[in-house]
Amino acid sequence: MRTVIGYQSKKRIRAIFVLFILSLAMVVGKLFHVQIIKHEILKDRAEASWDREIPFGGMRGDILDRNGNLIVGNRLAPTLYFMPTQNRDIKNSSKPLAAILGVDEAKLAKKMSQREVMVKLAPEGKNITKELSDEISRLQIDGLYTGVDFVRHYPNGELLSRLIGFTGYDGKGLAGIEYAYDEFLLGTGDRIRLYTDAIGLPLPHVDDGFKTGVKGANVELTIDVRMQKIVERELVQAMEKYDATQALAIVMNPKTGELLSLASAPTFHPSDYKDVDQSIYNRNLPVWMTFEPGSTFKIVTLAAGLEEKVIDLHQDHFHDPGYVMIGKARLRCWKRSGHKHQSFLEVVENSCNPGFVEIGQRLGGETLGKYIRDFGFGQSTESGIAGESKGILFSEKNFGPVEQATTAFGQGISVTPIQQVQAVAAAINGGYLYRPYIVKEITDDKGKAVRSFGPEMQRRVIGDEASKHVREALESVVAKGSGGKAFTDGLRVGGKTGTAQKVVDGRYKDGDYIVSFIGFAPADDPELLVYVAVDGPKNSVQFGGVIAAPIVGRIMEEIAPLAGITVRKGQIEKEYKWGDALTQRAPDLTGMTKGMITSQLHTFQIEWHGSGEQVKTQLPVANTLISVEDVIHVYTE
Template sequence: MTNKKKMGKFKKFKQSKIFRIKAKPETTKIRRLRFRNRAVVMLLGYLTVLLLLIIKMLFIWINDNQKYELAVLDRLSKKDVILDPLRGSILDKNSKTLAVSQIAYDVILDPKTLLEDVDEVERNRIITELAKFSGQSEIAIIEMLNKSANSRYKLFLKDISISDKDRLVALKLKTVSYIQSALRIYPKGDFASAMIGFYNGVEGQYGLEQFYNPYLKGEPGRIFTNITSGELLTNKTIPAINGSSLVLTIDETIEQTVQAVMNDFVQKSDPVAASAIIMNPNTGEIYAMYSYPSFNPNTYGNLSSQLGPEWNEMTPEQKSEELYRAWRNYNIQNVYEPGSTFKPLMVAAALDLGYLQPDEFRANCTGSINVAGTNVNCWYGPGHGIQTVEQVLANSCNPGVIEIANLVPNDIFYEYMLEFGLLEKTGIDLAGERIGIIHDLEQFGPLEKATASMGQNFKLTPMQLLTGFNSVINGGYLIEPYVVSHIIDSGGSIIYSKTPTVKRQVISTETSKLITQDLESVVTTGTGGFAAVPGYRIGGKTGTAEKGYPRDEKKSILSFIGYTPIEKPKIVAMILMDEPRNDEIGGTGLAFSTIMKEILPSFELFGDNQKPMQVNLVKVPDLRNMDIYNAIELVNELELDVITKGGGNIVAEQYPAAGIMLPIGANITLYLETNKTQSLVNVPNLVGLFPADAKKMLGTALFLEIYGESDLQILNQIPPAGTLLDRNSKIIVNTSN
């Protein structure tokens, strides 16, 4: 057969129909029956095995229940019991306790034994005594026991005192045991709370408690335990190692004074926040630190004592926000625009490299200055006139300090801002310190430089500014501030001792000395009159910074930095009020003065044989709108000296303002204005002349009014030489004592 024929057959085969043979119906029924029988047999087998397992489990449960239950309890009870160490104490510089941990005890119950093995009478007695001790109801305790009926370890009370534990032990309560723990106590409540921080039961939070947590926490101990057949066996105990204690630079007495004064001013001024720092500018030691709002670290999660009923009405979110504000230390965790308190740093930078020559420099304040097409105003609208460097600082004159800043190249100005530490942490040993926010040098144009010289458009923490300010008055050195003097371990050995840390010298000693002396005039004749302290020479600087963009004069931060003695400052203080709603009480300068009057006697600022000078203070009267003659007469009666600026016969403004206390002999500046269109006449010096000669000198421009004999020499005159008066005004002279 050929291949072709084969292929043909193959095709035919493929095309043919395929027939399937159908099974007979009897065969299908038999298969189904067989499958069903096998399934029934398998199911019966499974059920039989399951039944046997259930019977076995019931047998075990009935006969060996106690044995297996104890075995499970043994496994569950093989655990370590942690022994809490006593957290280290926090002490002030005189070893007065600010924070301490005390031995406490947790009360542990054995519900299973109490419910099953203790007779009913004794059980009821135990429950009754526990209810009396804890203040809980007997029903509540019974419910708690029933819920934990199979447990042999149930925490009933936490952190009871030793004496309370002894009371319970004396009652001989079966199934009640005690495990030692530790309780953190802050005996002085909210005393320096923002600086100290708090302990949350696990670790330190904020302030010293967080920063020094590795030293304070200690090492926990362990009790290795095992319950066998219902009996508690102690196999091994590793004792806890108590934490080390901190000895601070803080003085409790100074801190209490600062807190009392600041709380009083906060109540009167009603600011949204406030802060204060008292420290040694030469060593960096912090003597006191205050931050408002505050909290009590004993109840750190509850501000009801601070906020009253308002606290209970707050939402959880509002409570969290208020707690966060209270826990934060304003001195190191809030940034703000420093305002004029920065000006001494600016002037020091200009002096240090010789860009500013104090003997030659004179600023001319007309009330504003144009910077790159923008008018920058002085706080005193009429202008301060011609001023020396000292007067620019005393008057806190914005145009004057801008003129000084213009003498310094931008890169040098910026470099000094960095040298003063304004873009770095101070290094203070408190948790959470922030750093300032300053323009980059590339963005430091003429206007940015001008506003920066006034302490605006950049932000610092109060601690940053005060550290930089210290370098201006301490000889030129940037010193690291600190709160902890030394650390003592649980055995009484000193394991750490802090010594002053000098980061670098920023300005020369000569520059520092000059600025330190000039800043005394801020208090004697300038903007800081409220800061005067009888018996002490005080230097300092006021500051006001309006908040927001655009600026809101109703929302300002007021501050004052002051120091004493002038020759070599040993104590410096910074007071700050953020948005005081009532600033009519003398502000931060008066708060400074009030604090210093209380604490300065405790510092040995004068030699043993030298007593502080006695200074008599007088209250500045309101001289505005008075004529020049009456104003000067009133000032002279108070034994104050007069400086006149401007021209005219009417006092338009005065400096210092009315109400400020000044020492006898201090200057009052009177700013004059005229209501006439005619020309002004410069008053000559008539002292030492005879009245006849004085009349010739005055000519027809001014008239002479004589008190005393006309043939005697003139002893004094009103107004003084240099005053600009309206033509045809009078000069009053006196020839008699």
């Protein structure tokens, strides 16, 4: 009996021992799993429960011009954070802080007393200056931390504001390039990691950490800042001189579609967008605005007529009595008495409406409509610029004889400026329709290309021969016709004027016009295309040739050297018109003596520099086109 009982006791003890060993093994295994295998995971979870992060603002990428010049960058603007549990004397802490920030002490103290682990002192302490931040740090306020933040920096002030747009309170793009390319420009900020207990007190045994962010990508535009400054200056002067409602300009390379300048007036400073009417910063006029193009659209009709060989500029002639009858509709020329008998080159020079109606009729409605759409009208150019409109064309069923006639000279349809520039570029570059584009490249913070953009030819609209004749006709418009005020000696400028009456509630408004001019240079091999439109000009005769043409001429003269364009040969000499300044080519006086020059009885004023007898150099140089009232400066040895 004792033997049986002893055996059972030993059996129980052995079982208990085995269970103990198994339990111990399970505990050791669990400890091994927790402390070795899942150590990092559990550590991260623990730290996350202690973690209090002070964020650094994400640094957005820069916006640069085609030459690497900064258009939009970043400026250090710290933001204050406060941990109430680390400071028991909020009253005495808020007083000096409020004094430095220049804010109400009671409101600041209330914000600092919130029952939260960390309080962002905004807007009082958001995006303050570095100088203020340094002054505040010297106060040594317990629980007060400074987070690094950034705001956008505009080294050129208002330049390009309606193109580049702006960022909001949270640093995200809200308009323009900032909005359209926000996914690339947006950066992730650094963060300081503070470790505290449940009530916010620092943990002495845990070191603070740091999370590194990534700077946003840089966006390099096709814009040339040097050209942009010239263009915007001219628009501002035009707005003041003519008391205009608004104005716009585009400069493009017609061989590639690169937009070298894109300007709207009035402008605004991007950092002050809240003080500006939304109609200004939400409307990038060169791509948003739609209006009847007027006579600049005649270039499309001309190009189609030349390609289809329904006209010959020199051999074909047309008689203009001052109007043309289309059914019962009388469509008048801008010159009421008419231009009478003229070649089709003169039709273009004179911007004769009935003459272009004739070209449209020879083409026929179906063919004219096809060319209009092939040139890119009625659809977005897909330039990559936010807010682009498509314009409005007549539908095929509503494109009757009257609509066909008015469309031929740019009336009754609605187009955007960038569509016109795209179309004219194709008309003068050999017939190649290129997509306009504004972004050249997007690069990361190490300079590696994320995306690159280049010329994109969509289709060919006309051939070389027709394009050559378009250039010839439009150069003649500037030298002999309505675009004379855009003439720039040596550059061989070609172009076309436009004067469009504005439509309000379906009716043309008397005395309210949009005047424009589109010009290019050099006419034999175009490198620059410049379009300017002025909306609602006053204090002057409202014609594109009077107001917009001289603006384009001045812009062209200044930006040509920046594009590497030099004086060209084969220029058509400017034809004098009543009211023009009398001009003449400067004579070559180099090598002559004072007696020889005097004996030739020149009518120019001559100013001598130096005490020698023989002329070594002169300004302006020989053969320069100068006014009869200009002074020739001669320099002796």
